[in-house]
Amino acid sequence: MHELFRKKRLEIIVEGALVETVLGMLDREGATGYTISSASAGRGDAGRWQRDDITPALGRATILVVAKEDVARRLAEAVYDLLADHAAMILLSDVEVFRDADY
């Protein structure tokens, strides 16, 4: 059995228009990596949205970051402050990873 290491998983679901802004913030705050995926459709306070809407800016993307707990919390706080006025979900959860040195 390989050893597993505890990390934090930070997920940010954000409007397409804000993805670049959030990535800029993650880079400045020291994120070592992230994965972006496009969400298909959904509904929230701002009404229904879908990926193939008239402009990608109105769709949503998920930005996934796995990091050490202190880094993940710092990133989450910074993103929360940045997106205070915007439609967004910021989720922090526990995960286990195989490659400790990668995060």
Next chain:
Amino acid sequence: MGFFDAALANLLTPMILAFGLGLGAGILRSDLSIPEAIGKAMAVYLMFAIGLKGGVAVNQQGVGVDLVLALIVGALLSFFLPFLAVALIRILSPATDVATRAAVAAHYGSISVVTFLTAAEFLRLSGVVFEGFMVAVVALMETPAIIAGLWIARRGGVGSRVSNSSSLYREVLLNGSVVLLLGAFVIGWIVGPVGEGDVKAFFDAPFKGVLTLFLLDMGLLAASRIRQACGIPPGLVVYGIVMPVLSAAIGGVLGVLIGLSTGGVVLLAVLSASASYIAVPAAMRLALPQANPGVYVTLSLAVTFPFNVVIGIPLYLWVAETLL
């Protein structure tokens, strides 16, 4: 030609019938859809083609005072129409919140490239000539409205901390449609009719067919928003019809004052009447998150866009031909 003849002539073009097909299929919840990538490719094709055509026309006609005047008037219209929009929303739907009011206003100062393309094609079909440089006016009218809308919002005490970031300026000044239209316009200007000859077969003959398919897609997109229009206050829906007519009248009068041809006057009226649904929503989500996109995109795409392409364009042409 009377208004009803003009409206019927417009209605019976393949473009508008295809728009109706998309609208009907969408409302009836058919599974008809145009793949997103193809929709984008068609948009790139159409904008490049119209930009190129405009640039070639300027290469042939040269740059004159009329071009400079049209650019100045276009920018002023884009900046000041949002103030008229805000006043009209206050009257027709006083309960609308400050942020949504400002965002809607920004959409109506800015323009819809597809409405412009449809109008230009309708003029060509009707044998009405217009100035090639109007394409440059399209590109210029996209952004001043965004600045006006954000200024209106700030005065009302709303905005976002993201709005100062470089992404907003990039979104406003370098959004794809502006870069593509202006870029193709400059290319057409440089290469002229000789250079255009090399690519004319690709950009000229298929243009109407691509526009027809693109309007089918627009019909489907508008239909998906029409369902949301049911939740919009009736006063705002009325605004979505009254505002374009008022704006067209102002744009048309200014077009006459600066000496544009009848076709140019109609296009300036159409640009004034049209509302953005691509560049401005993106900027508003960045800078004015408190505003409701369910209102501003829906009004622009499901109320004003269909009104303009079906009734507005022949109406503005009929008024211009009757008065000029």
